[in-house]
Amino acid sequence: MSNKSSISIPASGRERLRRRGDARRLEILRAAGRIFRQRGYSQAGMRDIAAAADISSGNLYHYFRGKHEILYFCQDRTLDTMLQALASTRGNGGSALERLREVLTAHVHTILDDVEGTAAHLEVDALPADLRVTIIRKRDRYESGLRRLVGEVISEERLPRRDPRIITRAMLGALNWTVRWYRPQGPASVKTVARDLMDFLMGGLTAPGNDGAAGPADSKGGRR
Amino acid sequence: MSNKSSISIPASGRERLRRRGDARRLEILRAAGRIFRQRGYSQAGMRDIAAAADISSGNLYHYFRGKHEILYFCQDRTLDTMLQALASTRGNGGSALERLREVLTAHVHTILDDVEGTAAHLEVDALPADLRVTIIRKRDRYESGLRRLVGEVISEERLPRRDPRIITRAMLGALNWTVRWYRPQGPASVKTVARDLMDFLMGGLTAPGNDGAAGPADSKGGRR
Numbered sequence: 334m335s336n337k338s339s340i341s342i343p344a345s346g347r348e349r350l351r352r353r354g355d356a357r358r359l360e361i362l363r364a365a366g367r368i369f370r371q372r373g374y375s376q377a378g379m380r381d382i383a384a385a386a387d388i389s390s391g392n393l394y395h396y397f398r399g400k401h402e403i404l405y406f407c408q409d410r411t412l413d414t415m416l417q418a419l420a421s422t423r424g425n426g427g428s429a430l431e432r433l434r435e436v437l438t439a440h441v442h443t444i445l446d447d448v449e450g451t452a453a454h455l456e457v458d459a460l461p462a463d464l465r466v467t468i469i470r471k472r473d474r475y476e477s478g479l480r481r482l483v484g485e486v487i488s489e490e491r492l493p494r495r496d497p498r499i500i501t502r503a504m505l506g507a508l509n510w511t512v513r514w515y516r517p518q519g520p521a522s523v524k525t526v527a528r529d530l531m532d533f534l535m536g537g538l539t540a541p542g543n544d545g546a547a548g549p550a551d552s553k554g555g556r557r
Numbered sequence: 558m559s560n561k562s563s564i565s566i567p568a569s570g571r572e573r574l575r576r577r578g579d580a581r582r583l584e585i586l587r588a589a590g591r592i593f594r595q596r597g598y599s600q601a602g603m604r605d606i607a608a609a610a611d612i613s614s615g616n617l618y619h620y621f622r623g624k625h626e627i628l629y630f631c632q633d634r635t636l637d638t639m640l641q642a643l644a645s646t647r648g649n650g651g652s653a654l655e656r657l658r659e660v661l662t663a664h665v666h667t668i669l670d671d672v673e674g675t676a677a678h679l680e681v682d683a684l685p686a687d688l689r690v691t692i693i694r695k696r697d698r699y700e701s702g703l704r705r706l707v708g709e710v711i712s713e714e715r716l717p718r719r720d721p722r723i724i725t726r727a728m729l730g731a732l733n734w735t736v737r738w739y740r741p742q743g744p745a746s747v748k749t750v751a752r753d754l755m756d757f758l759m760g761g762l763t764a765p766g767n768d769g770a771a772g773p774a775d776s777k778g779g780r781r
Contacts, residue, residue, distance in 0.1 A: 373682045458597045499753045502738050503731040510730025521723065529723045536764025537757040
């Protein structure tokens, strides 16, 4: 792309500046993630984020127009990481069950990681409408990828018929809920939590189930 | 309690008035639940709630001092219903597994029910600090009751050792997450969703598990 700058900086210098800006942006997002986790999104102020990122409030506004924009970029990065994990397992030779376990383990680490993780992942409603649409679209893409993978497990493992939508959402709920209760100072490491959750969720998916009950009642009957 | 009213209303009349007030309050909470579900708590206004409850805004403030107070009473009622479900299964003769399934089925119906349910159940952070403390205490009481029940299932069914805290929270996450995605107009009834979730969660709890892996790694190791 051609990009004529009025200030004459050699291309390599411009590139360096851009990179430095990106690195700074990333530092700010990490600091914001910490603050969001500590105080909750609604209670966090731009001033807190600036302090945590060790820059002035004025400088913070140079990088992000407001808390909404920071939240947006936090969620966008989180979803990119998750989509990447989903993509990277494709064709890695593992069974669908192994791949699902891998993707969901990455999911837990992504949202709980000390440095990168952010409870703000769930605060989609706090975004202004235009930014929200982009995030929801990306989130839907991730969810439908997971749903396909759950469907693959069901057919590969010849499991009793069940609704992959409900199971996928149950899994996402169990995983995303961790940001509400997990404390890094607590007794369990992220690795332990992820492993216990995986044992539980994969156990639920591959459980023999109530053959009869999983039949036509999948759709709404006449009565509710 | 002695309560000398300056207006002379016979006791039975006062009682009738009180009851009428309680019924009105309940109607308002139900209307608020609908509005919270439709627009999200942060987007809902007192005016919307008043319109949905078919009363004037002024009259609404006669019953509740603000949106926070409505939210508080919504959550308080929801938790009371859940605690009741937990208490009523005790000593009903069923196995721990049956009782857990019963309580968690009631949980899904409580939060998704068309009339009574409210997505606002999760918006604990939106409460002012003093009200939040009361709700969190009640929620903790419910969660520890569930945890005990999960522990009972593990010992009654002689399941491999696992952490009831993580499993209980995984279950709560899977259930509470439904308020984010469940739509009454969608393909599945609350009953179907509850049944599929129960099959999945009970399957996860009673799955044979990785015997070896569930050992001492329950606590944080030297490395993280």
